[in-house]
Amino acid sequence: MPESKTNEIISAEETDILQEIMNIAFGRAAADLADFIDIYVILSVPYIKLLRAVDLPRFINTEVKDFDKVSVVEQNFWGKFKGAAFLIFPAGSGKKLINMLDGGAESFESDPIFELEKETFREVGNILIGACVGKIAELLGDIVTYSPPRVVIEKSHRGVVPDNLFNPDNLAIVLRTLFEFNEKNVSGYLFIVTSQESFVWMKEALYKFLEQYE
Secondary structure (H helix, E strand, O other): OOHHHHOOOOOHHHHHHHHHHHHHHHHHHHHHHHHHHOOOEEEOOOEEEEEEHHHHHHHHHHHOOOOOEEEEEEEEEEOOOOEEEEEEEEOOHHHHHHHHHOOOHHHOOOHHHHHHHHHHHHHHHHHHHHHHHHHHHHHOOOOOEEOOOEEEEEEEOOOOOOOOOOOOOOEEEEEEEEEEEOOOOEEEEEEEEEEHHHHHHHHHHHHHHHHOOO
16 A cells, blocks of 8 residues: 555544544434434444445445345435435335324325425434534534435345445545434334545544544
């Protein structure tokens, strides 16, 4: 690997700090979400992986391989902390989410509520992605802005992440968590992928965060 890229790899110590930041951020995000939608969201211990951007689609496909079909909310975010988030639900989650938020979804046929499912995924994506990404950025001393979320409903898990998301020669950090809406039988994956452009800033921000506790 070229020297310029080697210098930008996140070390084991930096990964540990990022893990702690994610634990704090996701805990706060879960609390905020409980206040906002009156449903507690359980977020698993986050998993962090550094990989080449060209390998990103294959990695995420492998993570969700147990889902025959998926619905995906994709949202880009910009700031010093820059990247994309993917919220991936297994098939059949749309009606459960509508019922969870609005009630009565089971009485509908699938076709008439396609747009309602799409809007519900968009709303949940805005809330969950915004809370998690926003809290990570806040702890790292940044403020991010977001693109409108893109929603894809009920398609094969293959190809859910575009091959050209980042420059294929670059590296990416993937932050992955399992999420579950408590007692509502809705769960899935959240992937937060930050681009190589953020690496230098992130390394500095991680140590600034650590200094607060020394």
